[in-house]
Amino acid sequence: CFLLAIAAKRVFPDRRLVISHSLGEGYYYYFAALQNIKDEDLKALEDCMRDLIRNDYPIDRREISYADALSHFEKTNQEDTALLLRQRNESRVHVYVCGGFIDLAHGPLAPGTGSVCCFEFKNLEQGFLLRYPAQGEPGKLRPYEDLPNLTAIYKEYKAWGKILGVNAVGRLNDIIARKKIIDFIRVAEALHNKKIASIADSILEIRDRVKVVLIAGPSSSGKTTFTKKLTIHLQVVGFNPIAVSLDDYFLPRERTPLDENGGLDFEALEALDVELINRHLLELFEGREVLIPDFDFKTGRQADGGKPLRMGERNILLIEGIHGLNDGLTPLIPGHLKYKIYVSALTQLNLDDHNRIATTDNRLLRRMVRDYNFRGYSALDTLARWPSVRRGENRNIFPFQNNANAAFNTALDYELAVLKVYAEPLLKTVKPFxxxxxxxxxxxxxxxxxSPVPANLVPRQSILREFIGDSGFKY
Structure with a gap:
């Protein structure tokens, strides 16, 4: 990112480069006020970057005065960076310097421009992708994989950002400072509800064939609250939804597979009684009654009996779980009977012109706050578990995201300002040792x-309430 910013300033000094979002193993960029970028422009950027790599110029971390930093970013047309600085009051500002280029320091960088091993550009609609090696695979690029659902989410969310007038943290802070955040929250929540309503309408259009809605997404995406909100919107259009929990279909503890560390792997597809799930679904679709099991987590097996269930004419099943997009969960169910929804929290906010917010950070902070509020885990516990959670997502969720019929982005542009209030004291309990x-x-x-936003401004039916508490829904 830093290397591209240097190259863009050298090759196109009058253009404003803006980072947008991650996409696979890459970052999506665009030039402000420029609809499309030419292939020869990307070639010029690539040549400049390769020259920077060959010369291995030093990258220095320095402290400069607040006034000098603000003046520099205003003069160099880095609007979002300057706006972010205006809401801070440190007398000294950390920056990275390479030649005559200066950028805010948000995290550690390599000591020189020669540290980059390989990259490539891909021209996309209204911008371009800077591709890089996957983690753990230095020196090579994976084949490009189109991700239409993620692309559609970001395109839609960027349009929402224009409606809200916010694309970077500095602009959000400005709204907070001007005491306009309540109206901002209302519009953000209304956009969420509008999108959920449109998904319900899409399901209504194929009501003659769809019998089950499968909802999946990574940790702390807000799947549970999304499912509850979708239930309401499906009721509005005439359905009588029935929620079925995959947790009740766990195999007995002695049949649960083990993970790489020898522990019980409850996130593996093989931990579920897939045969029973498919048999029950087929019987329900035929109008027969089944006994939905009740898994007892204390004993590690299904309790005796079960809950009787039969589907009527207006019923539709809602199944939420990490394997919902994987056809290995429902191999006996014909595809036309299934409607799959991918849910994730994909923030479109940037820190500034050249630094994005990692979507994994958004979800990690959600999980940390929820773990403390409802599960009795400390911030240290959450941070320690997070790498294992991410490995499970890479194995069980992300490979199947393109199987979805629809995608929903649960991120709210104001939420990190709310989570800040909860997460900061939790993070301060993690000590240097x-x-x-x-x-x-x-x-x-x-x-x-x-800038902080108080939680009392968050509507009780907001997806954010799943993590901070006091939700209008029962979990």
Whole structure:
């Protein structure tokens, strides 16, 4: 990112480069006020970047005065960076310097421009992708994979950002400072509800064939609240939805597979009684009554009996779980009977012109706050578990996201300003002698960019309430 910013300033000094979002192993960029970029422009950027790599110019981290930093970013047309600085009051500002190029320091960088091993550009609609190697695979690029659902989410969410007038943290902070955040929250929540209503309408259009809606997404995406809100909108259009929990279809504990560390792997598809799930679904679709099992987590097996269930004419099943998009969960169910929804929290906010907000950070902070509020886990516990959670997502969720019929982005542009109030004191409990200390410090530094928003402004039916509490829904 830093290397591209240098190249863009050298090759196109009058253009404003803006980072947008991650997409697979890459970042999507565009030039402000420029509809499309030419292939020869990307070639010029690539040539400049390769020259920077060959010369291995030093990248220095420095402190400069607040006034000098603000003046520089205003003069160099870095609007979002300057706006972010205006809401801060440190007398000294950390920046990275390479030649005559200066950018805000948000995290560690390599010591020189020669550290980059390989990259490539891909021209896309209204912008371009800077592709890089996957983690753990230095020196090579994976084949490009189109991700239409993610692309559609970001395109729609960017349009929402234009409606809301916010694309970066500095602009959000400005709204908070001008005491306009209540109206901003109302519009953000209304856009969520409008999108959920449109998904319900899409399901209504194929009501003659669809029998089950499968909802999946990574950790802390807000799947549970999304499912509850979708239930309401499906009722509005005439359905009588029935929620079925995959948790009740776990195999007995002695048949649960083990993970790489020898622990019970409840996230593996093989931990579920797939045969029973499919048999029950087929019987329900035929109008027969089944006994939905009740899994007892204390004994590690299904309790005796079960809950009787029969589908009527207006019923539709809603199944939420990490394997919902994987056809291995429902191999006996014909595709035309299934409607799959991918749910994730994909923030479109940037920190500034050249630095994005990692969507994983958004979900990690959600999970940390929820773990503390409802599960009795400390911030240290959440940080320690997070790498394992991410490995499970990479194995069980992300490979199947393109199987979805629809996608919903649960991120709210104001939510990190609310989560900040909860997460900061939790992160401060992680001490220098803890292994996760550096990660806690990084997250605290990240949250320092946000002005706080009090939780009492968050509507009780908001997806954010799933994590901060006092929701209007029961879980």
């Amino acid at each position: 803890h292994e996760q200390y550096n990660e806690a410090v990084r997250l605290l530094s990240f949250l320092n960019n946000f």
